[in-house]
Amino acid sequence: MPNFAPTEEQEEVRELARSLASEHLRPYGREAERAANVPAELLRTLASTGLTTPFPEEFGGSGPIEAVTYTLIAEELGFGDGAIAMHVLGSLMGPLTVMLAGSEQQQRAYLPPFCDAQGGYLRHGSLAFAERTGGYTLGEISATVCMDRSTPSGDTSWIVNGTKRDVIHGAASSPRVILARLDGQPGPHGLCALVVPDETPGLRITHDDNKLGLIAAPSASYTLEEARLPADSLLGEPGHPGVVRAATLYQLLRAGVACGMARAGLEYAADYARQRIAFGRPIVSYQGIAFMFAEMAMKLDAARLLLWRAATSWDKGTEVATLAREAEAAHYQALKIAKSATIDTIQILGGAGFMQDHPAEMWMRNAAAME
Amino acid sequence: MIDFTLTKGQIAAREHAHQVAVEEMRPISLECDRTEKIPQSFFLNMQKRFWGGASAQAMQQAQEEAERQNNLYSVISQEEMAWGDAALSTAIPGPGLAAPPILSQGTPEQQARFLGPFLDGNLHWGALALTEPGIGSDVAGMATTAVLDGDEWVLNGHKHYITNGARADIVVTFATIDKSLGREGIRPFVVPRGTPGLIVGRIEEKMGLRASQTAELIYENCRIPRDNLLSGRDGGKKAGFKAAMGTLDATRPMVGALAVGIARAAHEATVEWINEELPASFPSRKRHEMEETLEELGQELEMARFLVWRAAWMADKRIPNSKEASMSKAYAGALLMKITATAVQFTAPGENSERKQLIAKWFRDAKVFDIFEGTAQIQRLVIARRMFPDIDIP
Numbered sequence: 001m002p003n004f005a006p007t008e009e010q011e012e013v014r015e016l017a018r019s020l021a022s023e024h025l026r027p028y029g030r031e032a033e034r035a036a037n038v039p040a041e042l043l044r045t046l047a048s049t050g051l052t053t054p055f056p057e058e059f060g061g062s063g064p065i066e067a068v069t070y071t072l073i074a075e076e077l078g079f080g081d082g083a084i085a086m087h088v089l090g091s092l093m094g095p096l097t098v099m100l101a102g103s104e105q106q107q108r109a110y111l112p113p114f115c116d117a118q119g120g121y122l123r124h125g126s127l128a129f130a131e132r133t134g135g136y137t138l139g140e141i142s143a144t145v146c147m148d149r150s151t152p153s154g155d156t157s158w159i160v161n162g163t164k165r166d167v168i169h170g171a172a173s174s175p176r177v178i179l180a181r182l183d184g185q186p187g188p189h190g191l192c193a194l195v196v197p198d199e200t201p202g203l204r205i206t207h208d209d210n211k212l213g214l215i216a217a218p219s220a221s222y223t224l225e226e227a228r229l230p231a232d233s234l235l236g237e238p239g240h241p242g243v244v245r246a247a248t249l250y251q252l253l254r255a256g257v258a259c260g261m262a263r264a265g266l267e268y269a270a271d272y273a274r275q276r277i278a279f280g281r282p283i284v285s286y287q288g289i290a291f292m293f294a295e296m297a298m299k300l301d302a303a304r305l306l307l308w309r310a311a312t313s314w315d316k317g318t319e320v321a322t323l324a325r326e327a328e329a330a331h332y333q334a335l336k337i338a339k340s341a342t343i344d345t346i347q348i349l350g351g352a353g354f355m356q357d358h359p360a361e362m363w364m365r366n367a368a369a370m371e
Numbered sequence: 372m373i374d375f376t377l378t379k380g381q382i383a384a385r386e387h388a389h390q391v392a393v394e395e396m397r398p399i400s401l402e403c404d405r406t407e408k409i410p411q412s413f414f415l416n417m418q419k420r421f422w423g424g425a426s427a428q429a430m431q432q433a434q435e436e437a438e439r440q441n442n443l444y445s446v447i448s449q450e451e452m453a454w455g456d457a458a459l460s461t462a463i464p465g466p467g468l469a470a471p472p473i474l475s476q477g478t479p480e481q482q483a484r485f486l487g488p489f490l491d492g493n494l495h496w497g498a499l500a501l502t503e504p505g506i507g508s509d510v511a512g513m514a515t516t517a518v519l520d521g522d523e524w525v526l527n528g529h530k531h532y533i534t535n536g537a538r539a540d541i542v543v544t545f546a547t548i549d550k551s552l553g554r555e556g557i558r559p560f561v562v563p564r565g566t567p568g569l570i571v572g573r574i575e576e577k578m579g580l581r582a583s584q585t586a587e588l589i590y591e592n593c594r595i596p597r598d599n600l601l602s603g604r605d606g607g608k609k610a611g612f613k614a615a616m617g618t619l620d621a622t623r624p625m626v627g628a629l630a631v632g633i634a635r636a637a638h639e640a641t642v643e644w645i646n647e648e649l650p651a652s653f654p655s656r657k658r659h660e661m662e663e664t665l666e667e668l669g670q671e672l673e674m675a676r677f678l679v680w681r682a683a684w685m686a687d688k689r690i691p692n693s694k695e696a697s698m699s700k701a702y703a704g705a706l707l708m709k710i711t712a713t714a715v716q717f718t719a720p721g722e723n724s725e726r727k728q729l730i731a732k733w734f735r736d737a738k739v740f741d742i743f744e745g746t747a748q749i750q751r752l753v754i755a756r757r758m759f760p761d762i763d764i765p
Contacts, residue, residue, distance in 0.1 A: 002381075002443060003374045004681045068373055274762060282762055290755035290764050291748070297758060298698040302674035305681060309375045309673070329670040 004305070010069050016049060017076035021260075025080025029359055032216035038087045040122060047121030052088060053114065055099060059107070060115030065096065067249060067314035071256040071307055078260025082338075082366040083216035085257045090168025090217055093250050094125020094175045100249070101193050101235040101242030110175045110195075126173035127193075127250055128164035128222060134371060136251055137328050138188055138244070143180040143224065145192060145234075158194060158229040160202075163222065170220030171207045174198075178222070179247060182238045188320045191243045193235040202227030213362070213369030244320040248327035252314060254370065255307045255327075255334035261367050262300045262337045265345035266293065268360065272349050289348060296341045303333040338367040375677070381440070381447055388448040391420055392455025400456040401725065403582035404732050409462055414494050417463045442621065442683035446628035450676070453632025457736055458582035460629065461534055462496075465489060468534065469497025469543045471618040472559045476601040485541055485561050498539035499618075500530040500562075500588055508749045510545070510612065511553045515590060517546040517560060522597045524560060526568070526590040532743075536586025537571045540564050543601070544590070554612035559601040568593030579735035616693075623696040623744055624682040630703035630740040631676050634710040637733045638672055640726050641665060641714040648718075648726075661717055668710050675703040694757035701750035704740040711737040 006014065024042055032038050046052050051073055055061025077085035098110045114120045133140045143162025160180055170176065175195045182192050196203060204223040211219070236242055270293060273284035283289050310326035318326075342364040346353030353360040377385065395416055403409050452460035466473070466489055473485050489495050506512050515528025526546055536542065542562045549556040562569055572587030642665055649658060678699040685692035711734040718730055741747045756764050 001374060001378045001440070002376070002680055002684055003372055004684055005373070007372050270758070274759070284755075284759055285762050285764050287748075287752065287755075287764070290759070291751045293758055294701075294751035294754035297694075297754060298678075298702055301681075301695075301698060302671075302678055302702055305677035306670065306674050308373050309677065312373055312375055329673070332667075333670055333674065 004308075006068070006072060010072055013051075013069055014072045014076060017051060017073045018079070020046060020049065020051070021076045021080025025077060025084045028084065029081035029216075029362065030356075032081065032084050032087075033362060036215050036218055038084050038216055042084070043088070043121045046088060047117075052092065052121065054092070055095065055111050055115055056107075059111040060117075061111070064099075065249070067252055067311040068308065070249075071252050071311040074253045074256025075260040075263070075304075078257030079264045080260070081216070082257055082261040082264075082363065082370075083214045085260065086168055086214055086254075086370075087217040089253050089257065090126065090219075091124045091173075093127035093168075093246070093253075094173055094177045096125075096249060097127050097177045097193050097243070097246035098125075098175055098195070098235060100246040101240050103236055106195075106232070106235060124169035124173045125175050126167050126169040126177065127246070128167040128170060128176075128178040129247065129250060130166050131163055132165070134165060136254065136331055138191065138247060138324050139186075141179050141181060141191065142184075143178065144182075144184040145180040145194060146183055148228070156231045158231070158234060160194065160196075160224045160227045160229060162224050164224075165221040166208070166219050167222065168214075168217045168219050170222065171205055171218065177235070178224075179243070188244045188324050189239045191247065192238050192240070193243045193246060194229055195233045195235065196222075196224075196227070196229060197233070200227050200229060211369060213365030213367070241320050244324055245314065248310070248314060248320075248323050251327040251331040252307065252311050255303075255310075255331045258331075258334035258338035258367070258370055259300060259304050259307060261363060261370075262296070262303075262334075262341035265342040265360065265363055266296050266300065268358075268363075269293070269345040269348040272352070276350075283348075292344055292348060296337075296344055299337045300341065303330070303337045306330045306333050335367075335370050338370060339364075342367040375680075377447070378440075381444060384444050385447045385451055387420075388451035389454070391417075392451050395420070396452070396455030396459045400459065401728055401732065403456070403459060405581075407576070407581045409459065409582055413459065414462070414464055418492075418494055421463065421465070440684065440687045442624065442686040443680060446624055446679050446683045449625050449628035450632040450635070450679075453629040454636045455632075456582070457629050457633050458580040461580070461583040464494045464496055466495075466497035466541075467539075468499035468618075468622065469539070469541055469561075471621050472499070472543050472601055473561070475617055476559060478602075481561070481598070481601060488540070496535045496539045498533050498535045498542045498586075500533050500536065500542050500544040502532045503528065503530055508745055510557060513545065513547050513557055515544070515546040516550070517548050517558065517600075519548075519597065520594075523594045524597060524600060526560065526562065526593040526595065528590050529587075530590070531572070531587040532575070533586045533588055535584055536588050537574060537584055542569070542588065544588075546590075557612045560595060561599045561601065562590075562593065562595055563599075566593055566595060578738065579732070580739060581735075619744060620691075620693050620696045621686055623700040623750075624679050624686065624692075626740065626744045627675065627679040627682070627696075627699035627703035630700075630707040630737075631672065631679060633733050633736055633740075634672055634675070634703070634707040637707075637711045637714040637730060638665065638668060640730055641717055644718050644726060644730075664713060668706075668713060671706050672710070675699070675706050678702050694754050697745070697750040697753040697757075700744060701747055701754070704747060704750075707737045707740050 050062035053061045054065035056064055095111055095114045098106055114123055145158050145160045148159045149156050177193050178196055181190045202225045206221045208219045274282050276283045307330040310330040313323050313326050346360045349360050517524045517526050544560050544562050545557055547556040548558055568591045570589040572589050575585040682692050682695040682699040714730045715734045718727055
């Protein structure tokens with residue numbers, strides 16, 4: 001039965017995420033951008049809530065992830081600060097992919113460190129999704145992986161070719177996971193995920209310098225030329241549906257952050273437009289401005305509904321082709337509203353929006369860097 | 372819990388409506404549009420389909436469900452009907468737009484008196500008369516007057532753009548009892564057909580929705596009984612302007628659903644046209660561009676539908692939904708224009724193919740969805756005013 005209200009439990013989690021976002025993320029946005037990193041203290045605070053350990057309890061996590069709940073959390077974090085949100089969520093995507101696609105042995109190897117109360121919050125995993133086109137659709141993944149049995153020792157290994165870009169924490173992460181296609185096979189079933197060790201022959205990692213936005217979420221690009229990976233680096237089995245679930249989860253979380261970015265801009269501009277007087281009236285009382293708000297709010301609600309639908313499909317275990325289509329649509333539309341709403345925010349702030357006293361210009365750069 | 376899956380009853384209602392659209396509407400769609408006339412057989416078939424048989428079964432199932440979602444049922448069915456033919460869907464016998472003000476403002480006695488006859492198995496329509504030649508969205512300047520004379524109200528004025536106005540058995544007519552009160556002086560009256568002084572004027576010729584009857588009504592010393600005033604259950608305090616606006620909160624998602632239905636029809640037809648009619652020699656880069664455009668429009672279509680569902684869901688939950696109702700209508704109306712314009716641009720109608728003629732028709736039907744039940748601008752005003760209740764946005 002159609003229902004558009006989160007559960008009470010989800011509302012509580014959302015409320016928690018919202019207060020963290022406004023008390024801890026929002027005030028540190030500029031500082032994190034200048035440092036190109038997120039203060040450890042802030043990560044510790046987040047970790048203490050359990051929001052950043054969505055792993056099975058047997059490994060010490062706070063319970064397995066639900067997409068609807070985490071989409072709501074992602075929106076709140078993105079509302080606080082998009083770059084810090086991407087820093088935190090990007091870090092989780094490595095272990096989450098292991099959780100969704102990996103064997104039990106692989107899960108035991110990679111997950112417990114992230115649940116460690118002492119230092120787990122400082123660990124970074126990574127998931128390499130985008131390639132040369134920069135897009136986040138499964139169809140744009142073209143890196144290939146082939147099995148090679150010709151090693152001198154007789155062991156099998158995997159040979160990977162391709163490029164990856166915008167990998168958050170990509171330069172220093174463990175597990176460093178990449179998405180690739182087995183023998184170049186198209187479609188969702190051809191996807192697989194592999195863990196790439198630091199010292200991989202044929203792997204070249206370039207740290208992304210001078211980024212436009214999302215500077216607080218450091219990223220890197222990879223070139224893989226006949227890169228040779230050990231046999232156990234493949235997560236699970238080839239064609240494991242968990243790979244698509246991990247990829248779509250990343251799309252959903254990114255979309256959640258994007259919705260939060262749009263909402264941050266909208267609300268910031270709303271506060272400004274209430275107070276800013278021109279020709280004797282608050283500027284929001286002019287239809288030229290008021291209609292911009294109506295448009296932003298309408299499109300944001302529409303994008304969020306599309307996102308929620310995809311998230312419910314993820315939670316229900318909808319078959320991968322449908323899930324992939326829905327998550328892709330949600331991601332595309334959420335990024336679209338994040339870009340247009342943050343641009344409009346600056347427009348409503350006028351000259352002030354261009355100045356770095358206000359966060360609007362940083363938010364516009366962050367939204368643009370999501371692509 | 373957030374959920375987008377329909378219940379069995381809702382799926383049954385959607386399938387029933389879709390079957391009606393396929394069997395009763397699509398076959399006569401182009402002909403009715405061309406002639407601006409609807410055959411009597413359509414009305415009789417609709418009467419059968421919606422007041423008995425399969426429909427009754429679906430309704431029965433709906434009633435049995437733990438939580439009834441009447442508004443959601445409506446928007447789900449409306450989308451299918453409009454997919455069939457939006458103009459014909461406005462002509463289906465029933466109280467139509469007269470129902471919401473009677474249900475929200477009528478006493479139980481008035482509801483039984485005015486809506487009871489619709490269940491007698493014969494063909495009946497209702498209509499709503501709000502718009503005047505000089506007033507549209509700004510109803511404060513309404514010129515139609517109602518004066519109490521003994522036991523009767525005497526109505527004088529001029530209404531136009533009334534859907535089903537010439538065939539309606541009852542017309543809920545908004546008129547002012549005191550012009551100096553502005554909006555607050557406006558009241559809804561039920562005027563039965565055949566009342567002396569109720570005169571049907573011209574029937575409009577329109578660019579689209581041509582099979583839908585749009586009439587002018589003139590009231591010349593039109594006398595109706597005193598208790599035909601829908602005075603509200605609280606003795607008239609909340610009647611009038613608020614009743615009119617409250618009606619819109621319920622009907623805007625319906626209009627949004629109609630827009631989604633036409634848009635879906637046009638989207639489907641264009642996708643089919645690319646798959647079936649685009650020559651193999653067509654440049655593949657251009658074909659790919661068209662497919663991408665349609666993919667994106669398909670996503671927006673789903674967003675429009677969810678906005679409509681959400682607004683209807685809120686109405687069912689009795690959560691105030693003015694903002695969300697306006698969002699659903701504004702978004703769907705604009706998208707409908709975008710999709711039908713794209714369909715026309717891609718398929719270049721004008722040839723003698725039924726698919727292309729339908730696309731051309733939907734393009735003409737589309738524009739009014741950005742206008743009636745509040746223009747695109749009015750919707751944005753409603754949304755902005757709800758977003759900024761503390762600010763006066765004139």
